[in-house]
């Protein structure tokens with residue numbers, strides 16, 4: 001298997017990006033995503049992202065987690081995707097449409113090099129997130145029992161499922177122990193990403209994440225969007241706030257038009273060829 005790729009990171013959430021805009025066969029790369037993402041035997045990444053053509057948008061993005069599972073959407077990934085597309089001269093626009101599993105997403109590359117993304121509307125109906133046991137009701141500050149302990153959860157989908165748990169002290173959360181037990185809890189038919197959040201004030205929160213299919217990552221863009229929505233629903237922040245992650249800070253806004261806007265960095269680390 002031989003293919004060219006570029007390595008990108010966004011707040012420390014890192015990805016292998018593959019340009020398959022000319023419909024190159026990516027089946028073997030997808031089949032080997034776990035090995036490619038391995039931090040000892042491969043490149044090392046939280047996922048593999050493919051740039052693909054689309055019939056309904058300027059581009060299509062496909063995201064494979066480091067465990068080989070496919071996700072509907074990736075917030076940090078789409079910022080890397082946008083700058084990678086621009087660098088590859090696949091467009092002369094700074095704002096364009098991307099078909100994803102979460103619908104059409106619109107990133108815009110800003111003058112200062114950050115990327116501003118219209119992430120669409122949050123999904124709050126329980127059966128659409130999905131979370132079992134709540135019908136189409138919202139899941140806000142509801143009980144969940146994990147490993148014999150009861151937590152209060154608020155669930156939001158940004159095309160992918162998120163379970164947000166507010167804590168008094170983020171440093172006391174044993175993420176590697178409790179994260180996988182939330183991820184695979186039977187109440188989440190499609191598993192879940194889980195965000196633990198310590199609110200610092202009504203415009204600033206600290207968040208750590210255990211991602212579905214990737215484990216602890218240094219940042220989660222869709223998770224930051226879901227976190228802001230959960231904060232507003234629980235009356236803990238304003239509708240615009242900064243989310244401090246292990247690897248950086250994202251600014252998230254839940255606008256009056258009900259759409260979520262995310263702004264943050266994306267940086268190329270290197271380009272290389274996988275030749276095994």
Ligand SMILES: N[C@H](CCC[C@H](N)C(=O)O)C(=O)O
Nearest residue numbers: 071074075076160220221222
């Ligand atoms: N692991 C996630 C996909 C990547 C999301 C995250 N890296 C982001 O920046 O949104 C899932 O399976 O839903």
